[in-house]
Amino acid sequence: MLVLRRRAGESLLIGSDIEIELLELTPHGAKIGIRAPRETIVLRKELKITQEQNALAARGLASEVLEKFSRNRLKNVSPGR
């Protein structure tokens, strides 16, 4: 990872059309401004991780496990709360 030291108000450029500006530094975090083309997707990393993990979780059970579930399948199940 490339590491740069920047002060508030200073910027850096990524490629020819993305600018990242360090707007403000506080003990609670840094405020960052991003100037990028509209089609560039900017996401907080934890959101991206969560989207990917949810996609994985939604795949659900593998067939052999599902089979065991099916074997145990109850008729006319009324779920408890």
Add this chain to the structure above:
Amino acid sequence: MLLVDTKYFGTMTCEEESAFDFPLGLPGFEDETRFVFIEIAEHAPLVFLQSLNNSSLCFLALPVPVIDPHYDLSLSAEDCAALELPAGCDPKPEGALVLALVSLHDGFSATANLMAPVVVNVRRRRALQSIRVDRVYSHQHPVPAAQYSEGVC
């Protein structure tokens, strides 16, 4: 009573009070705003989060205390507001339920997402997936087989 087409259990009848609103959906599943929570004794402590819009979408979840009894829930003011919980509240006495979505890898090894738990305001029937910004908990926390496969085999 609700008639629900489910991914794993065919058509089920569920009590209205088993249905929860996710006003924001879940990240990656923003259109899925209503789920029914299915608990079946044979599969306890697993909870099935079945989408009411989409019968082929059903998440598996475990109550977070089953995975980590000492889990330290951290909710932002925005999340508290979306859940209609008082800001800065302690969610436990407020009737909140905290679930971790489970992923199965290669059929049998399971992980739970403790980085982004599903938090439910049981009284208001509202829920959301709360994403932590700290790095205290993993999005792929290993779940020992005994915690989810009880009754499956």
